[in-house]
Structures are given as structure tokens and as C-alpha cells.
Amino acid sequence: MFRSKAVVPIRPKRSDDKSWFQPVNIRPGQIAIRFDLGLAVQDDLILKGQIDAAAAVLERQLSKFRKAKGISEKAGRNRKRAQVLLQLRILDALAIEATHAHHANLVWGPDTSEKKFVDAMKSALDMAQEGYLSLAAIGNKVPTVK
Numbered sequence: 001m002f003r004s005k006a007v008v009p010i011r012p013k014r015s016d017d018k019s020w021f022q023p024v025n026i027r028p029g030q031i032a033i034r035f036d037l038g039l040a041v042q043d044d045l046i047l048k049g050q051i052d053a054a055a056a057v058l059e060r061q062l063s064k065f066r067k068a069k070g071i072s073e074k075a076g077r078n079r080k081r082a083q084v085l086l087q088l089r090i091l092d093a094l095a096i097e098a099t100h101a102h103h104a105n106l107v108w109g110p111d112t113s114e115k116k117f118v119d120a121m122k123s124a125l126d127m128a129q130e131g132y133l134s135l136a137a138i139g140n141k142v143p144t145v146k
Contacts, residue, residue, distance in 0.1 A: 101117075
């Protein structure tokens with residue numbers, strides 16, 4: 001499982017310590033890559049180049065690590081499928097003035113419990129209210145900033 005804490009920025013010690021070196025312990029399965037942000041101050045393409053170079057290094061090291069562990073490359077793990085179409089059906093059902101039991105029957109068919117609809121309704125409303133649908137609608141276009 002990926003955790004955001006797996007990526008840790010290591011910054012120089014403060015100058016009041018009069019030392020700009022920070023010891024780093026690298027454990028098996030870890031790698032440290034240094035980015036020189038001073039070079040990228042004037043040109044964002046330099047940072048992109050550093051990130052691309054780091055990605056290539058990481059992929060090579062991951063391949064070596066897998067080989068040493070005898071693990072074959074993974075294409076991905078089983079993930080829960082996106083529920084966008086189901087959420088759209090739930091939103092459509094909510095547009096009809098009826099009970100939640102009736103909404104559940106519209107979405108999943110007869111004899112579906114009202115609780116199933118109520119439980120699924122929150123994620124559908126979150127998707128609609130948090131702008132996820134508008135993000136999907138704009139595709140590759142970058143939204144304008146107000």
C-alpha cells in the first residue's frame with residue numbers, strides 16, 4: 001500500500017547549526033535522490049528534467065530490487081472499480097421525488113433495501129458537489145483560475 005509518508009523530503013540543517021550536512025540512513029529497499037532546486041529556479045524545465053531522470057533511476061533500482069527478491073513485475077493490484085455510472089444512476093434517481101426505498105428499486109431493481117441506497121447516496125452526492133463531474137467534463141483542458 002502506498003503511503004504519502006513513504007516520500008520524505010530531507011532538507012539541509014538550518015544554518016545556525018553551522019552545518020549543512022544531514023546524515024541519512026538508507027535501509028534496504030530505499031533510495032535517496034537529491035534534487036538541486038537552485039538550478040531550477042530560473043527554468044521549470046530543469047526541474048522536470050531532474051524528475052524524469054529520477055524516475056528512470058527509480059525504475060532501474062526497483063527492477064534490480066525485484067530481481068534480488070525473486071519477485072516478478074506487477075502490472076497492478078486488484079482495485080475496486082470506479083462507481084461513476086452507479087453514482088450517476090443514484091443522482092438521476094434522486095431527481096425523482098420519491099422515497100429512498102423507491103429510489104433503491106430504480107437503481108438496483110425490486111426488493112433492494114432502502115439502506116443500500118442511503119449508504120451509496122453520500123458518495124454520489126460527494127462526487128457531484130465536490131466538482132468531480134466538472135473535472136471529468138473538461139478532460140485534458142486546464143481550468144481557468146478566477
